[in-house]
Amino acid sequence: MVKHSPGEKIQITTKEGEVFEGIFIPSTDKNTFIIKLDNGYNIGIDIKKIKSTKRISAGKKLNVFPSLNIKQSEGLPSVSVIATGGTISSRVDYSTGGVTRLMEPGQIFSLAPEISKIVKIRKIEKPFMIASENMDPDHWVKIAEETAKLLNSDDRGVLITHGTDTLHYTAAALSFMLKNLNKPVVLTYSQRSTDRGSTDTALNLKCSMHALLSDVAEVMLVGHAEASDSFCYGLRGTKARKMHTSMRNTFRPVNDKPLIKINGEGNISFISHNYNKRKDAEKVEVDTAFEKKIALVKYYPGADPCILDYYIGKKYRGIIIEATGLGHVATDNAKKSWLPAIKKAVKKGILICAVPQTLYGTLDPLVYDEGRKALEAGLLYLKDILPEVAYVKIGWVLGHTKNFEKAKEMMLMNYAHEFNDRITPDMFLF
Amino acid sequence: MLDYEELGFKCGLELHQQLSGKKLFCNCNTELKEGNIVFTIKRKIKPVVGETGEYDIASEFESARDRTFIYQGYEGESCLVDVDCEPPKKMNKDALHTALSVAKFFKLRIPDTILVMRKTVSDGSAPSAFQRTMITGLEAKDSKIETSLGDVKIIQLNLEEDACKKIDETDNVVTYSLSRVGIPLLELATGPQIKTPEHALEVAKQLGMIFRSFPLVKRGLGTIRQDINVSIKEGTRIEIKGWQDLRTLPILIENEVERQKFLVNFKKFLNNREINTKPEDVSYLFKQTRSKIIYNLLKENGKVYALVLPHFAGWFKKEVCKGKTFGREISEYAKAHGTKGMIHSDEDLSKYDLTQEFVKLREHMKAGNDDLIVLVAEKEKMAVNAINAVLERAKYCLKGVPEETRVPNHFNATSSFARPLPGSNRMYPETDQESIKVNNGLMDEIYIPELISERAVRFEKQYNLNPDIARQIAKEYYEFEELTKGYKNVEPKLIAEILLNIPKDMKKRLNLDINKLTYDNYCELFSYLNQNKITKTAIVDVLTDMIKGEKINVTKYQNVSETLIENAIKEIVATNKGAPFNAVMGMIMDKYRGKVDGSRVAEIIRKNL
Known part of the structure; x- marks a missing residue:
């Protein structure tokens, strides 16, 4: 049988004389041949039943993590992003089934175009790209160091996108490792994947950007406050925990109340007044000494x-x-x-x-x-x-x-x- | 009567048939009772950039409307899976088996591996913004049904999740019920071989009958819905979604054909004359208006936008199809942006108190007598969106019939614009589900039930039923055969009669709520008959008592011995010398109703008179 590459338009003829046409999709099962029909559906054909396959055309290259080409506005306050992996910064590759990672601002804008009107994204650091369950204390140290570097620039704050599973560990680590915090450090996430129109990412990102511009110089976890797309909470990094395997409002404050409530339009109300205020002129110190035993x-x-x-x-x-x-x-x-x-x-x-x-x-x-x-x-x-x-x-x-x-x-x-x-x-x- | 062949009429149906049992990907029930609301969730649907880096046209359209969706969850009928707060559970095996047996029945090609897909849904009717769907059968050489006007191909069978039911819609908020979302749905598509609107009805009826022959298939209003694809020469493929009334299906199709004909004619009339006008904010012309609506709107910072449509004058009054003017048709594009509608110069303007204003407007906009003026008065953003939508739609009149998805209006069998046809890149794999290998093991469990039509013929012969009753019993009462076996001493004919006609008759004559009768009630009744504890004449009385919730005491209806009856008759005849047959019969039946068989009484009276 001819070898095909993903995205190629092919024709399959079976031993019984049936003919199928569609885009070749690599299959993880070696006994099954998968094609995407013109109507968008995928079907699998048993390899044993196939007589021959042939290429019809090269087909189009699929853009896996889509990017919106938006010109960034110079007049807006600048922030930087540290992308560490997790659902929020990955997309399933429809053609290979693999996972690809977020790389550039245009991809963040594709998740919530409104962000391009709130902030300018100066830099996206990608120290590593892993699911958060694969993190260990070395990763916390790396994130703390990157965060400190960015905080000591002209950025108004730093956003960290992270997998949800151990997000609260990282938030706690940053809370201890960043001394004399001068600006907001926001960790956000996506509980439901970004390929769906119902994803929580858009609201989480919007609220996170607004939180970065606030005067709350704390390590905060920002995400859905409710199952609805109504508003987000900014939770203290040492008092938040993942409490649900799949709901959007999974992070809850424990023995504490949220610091702030933020909506997508940028209205912030303070629930607690016990927080450090922004001191842009000062420098944050990073103190990452850590015992792993x-x-x-x-x-x-x-x-x-x-x-x-x-x-x-x-x-x-x-x-x-x-x-x-x-x-x-x-x-x-x-x-x-x-x-x-x-x-x-x-x-x-x-x-x-x-x-x-x-x-x-x-x-x-x-x-x-x-x-x-x-x-x-x-x-x-x-x-x-x-x-x-x-x-x-x-x-x-x-x-x-x-x-x-x-x-x-x-x-x-x-x-x-x-x-x-x-x-x-x-x-x-x- | 239109010549459909001449018109280049093409029509195909997509039938959507609900299945009963559990939902397709969770354990909620599919009863649609909508009892207590147990949770409410609000969502915004974001347009998602597709594989090609572009937004889907339908979801972008939806996003521009910026609507909020509210979902209501009901006790037992909705859970986290329905609102996309939890990954889907393993697929409902019974639903899959039904889909496979339907596919097998139609001789469709079942894929060797079935893959679940996510189909993007942007109108809020799926809280996840996608609907899970999979192909369970593809067109094959012999996948067709025979009809009076030739074969109609069956080209695809999908198993998918049903969508939410809309409960309410105000400005920018749509409320949906979650009871229906996730119910297994069979989607069967025919080829475009349907030749006339009446033919469409025949095909729909035949497919419906076949569906209902499968045990898990739901019955009743709303459990089967038709999507209709219609086009004519020079027209375009239009999809009308969710028709529920079989009887008026031909009228709906006729109306769509008329609409497309109208648009094609109008295009010919316009003959490429340009539409280069632009909407204009004319609010200041309405400062002194006598129109209350516009006056109040302006007071609340609303805006009035006007648009001239050259050469359109007179056309908005005309009917695009029976029961719908062209003006109304176009106003639906404005309404899609949340406006209440538009006002145009083909209308009776005096009802809005706007006659004077339009005279001024015509002068101001330098509109000729051939030109039509359209007005939208709303909050600014909405007014701008709406008037631009009208302009875009008007411009499309130069090209003919726009491709779009339409929703039906059941009250007059017309349809309305819903949204543009979605683009092609709206389908991607459901990564939370394993693929399903259709191997011999699985197919061994799949069987095709006897069709209702076949069953009717068999019942007629086997149980000596009249054709009408046989057909109804075959269609509505699966239990019939089981009952004939369980209660061998009761004549099948009588069982059919009890299931089918006696309760209906009781409802009509005695105004009783026969819906209270349960299957168990019937079984109890059949068992009394079977053991000869009661006679036929007691049936109505027993059922009546059951409806009233009274305890059944068979002695109450017990057969009276014939000797006793004969003695009673003799006594009456003796004391009422010369009494006519009817009088004696009446007296006896008054006394022994429910305990004697009337025909036996008549015989005995005749013997004794």
Whole structure:
């Protein structure tokens, strides 16, 4: 059989004498030949049934990630973008089934043309292009460095497009790594792919651009506030979490309220007034020292404490335990108490902290005996912090000190609003 | 009568048939009850740049309208999948099997691998802005039906998701119900071999009958809809979407033919004379207007735009087809931008209090007597969009019939402009679904049911039913045969009679709500008859009690022994000497109605008189 290239117009004749014409689409299944018929439908023909194929014409080259040729307006405020991958900056290649990546401003404009009237996109940095589940702390460092570089230019702010799965980890990492933040840093995303007219991307991008022009010099996660295309929230980077596998309003504030509410027309209302103001003249510092021998462990009924022994053996320096309720793990009343392993870890100089697996609310070890016992064993209680944020924080803290007591002290310091001392009922399931 | 051959009439149908069961890609039901609203979601549909780097014309048109879509979700009938907040679940296997068996019936070529596609939908009727669809059958040598005017080819069968039902539309907000979106839909397309509007009806009826022979197919109003493609020589292919009334289908097609003929004639009349006029803001001419609507609009910063259409005078009064003037037809292009309509000089202007203004306007715009003046009064942006749409449409009159998608007006069997025909690049793969290999294993599960027409013929012979009853039973009551087997002592004829006519008759005569009767009620009735616990004469009484919700106590209707009846008759005859037959019959039936068979009573009376 003749070899065909994607996009080529071909004709297939089967052994039974049927004739099909269409665009050749590469198939991942070697037993199936796929063509796109003139009416746009794809069909698969069993290779065994094909007698011959021939090329009719070269066909057209398909533009996979479309780009709008819009002249950028010089008079508009300039921003830069760091594209890291994820749904927002990728498109499925219709002809090969592969994924292609966002490369140029025209492609961003193709997602929301209105943006070209809000900002000028000076630069698009592409330090790497990966799905966010494939990221690790090295990627956070790279993003922090790129962000700092861009913030210290004339840009009004920096937009980071990112996959949703671990977006809140990156947001937390940037919150700790960018010191004396001078301008808005906005992370945004797309929950539903950009090929569809119902994509959330357009509103997210528009609101993000408006947020970049605001005076909120914070690391913010900007995206759909509701399932509807109504408006977006700007959420604090240390107090947001992905809470739904697929809904557009997946990111919710936990033990906090949003900082701002933004609509597509650029109207911003402030929900919190506790934020750092823009100081364009100042320079941001990047502080990326990070200890990677850290772990996030979930406690659950029957959980074997030998998991801690594993990390102790591997010479880990910090462990975050997602504890039940007000901060509990199995104690000496249980078959498998975690207390001996915790004590052993502490003795070895491993920083071992508890965070609430309930996510909402704050820990309190003093309410029940079990809590007091764990406290005595040396578990450090991290109040209302999110588990993922605690994981990032412990890496950052241990990157900065080798001193156990100092590290404990730093873990309890409120660097980036990761603790909220005043939790109100309206924050629950906000 | 038009000579359709002479006209170069071409017509093909696309039938859309809903299936029952679950939705195609989620577990919501397809009952369309629309009970409690459990959620509401608002969306904007963005035009998406296609593979070629250009926007699709239909979605760009939609985007220019800048509409907001509201979707209402109902208990049990809508979930996250419907509003594109969750990837689709695995495809409904029953629906796929039905599609494959329909494809097999029509001898279509079933693809070896079925691939689910996303078809771009820009009018908001799909919350995801696409409809999932797949080819389950392609034209083959023998894929056709025989009709009185020759064979009509069947060229494609798709299985797809139904769209949302529009509930409400105001200025720029359209509200849709989510109950219908995602219901499995078979889309069957015929070739253009339909020869006349009446022929279209014949084809639609035959295809409908075939569809209804498949068990999962839904019945009733709205469960089958026709899209009609019509063109004539010098006209163009027009797609009219969503016709639901079979009876008036020929009139709809006739009207479309008339419309295309009109446009072709008008093109000939214009004879390439240029239209080089432009819309003008003439608001200041209306400052003193007596027209309340325009006065109020101007007060609220609205604008009045006027446009001269040279040589159009008189034409807007004419009918493009029965029941619709050309002016009305053109106003639909303005309405597509949210306006309430337009005013033109072919109308009776006194009803708007605008006679004087138009005289001034004609002078101001230097319009001749042959020229028509069109006016749109609205908020500025809307007025500009609308008047430009009218101008563009008017210019197209030089070319003839514009290609477009139209929606039907069921009240007078005409159609209205909906949107331009979508471009070709509006289909791309549904990456969230696995492809389906149509192998022997799958096809072994596919069977073709007996057609309703075949079943009717068989019932007529096998159960000795009259042809009419056989046809109706075959069409409406799948359970019939099962019942004849389950209740062997009840004559099939009587079962048919009970299913078909007795309740209808009860409704007519006794004004009872027969919809309350359930299948179980009928089974209960048949079981009494089967065990001879009641006689035929008790049927109406038993059904009546069932409707009233009364407990059925068979002794109430129990057969009275013939000896007892005979004794009662003898007694009546003895005490009422010389009483005529009817009187005796009346007295007996009054006393024993429901417990005796009238014909037996008559026999006994005759014997004793």
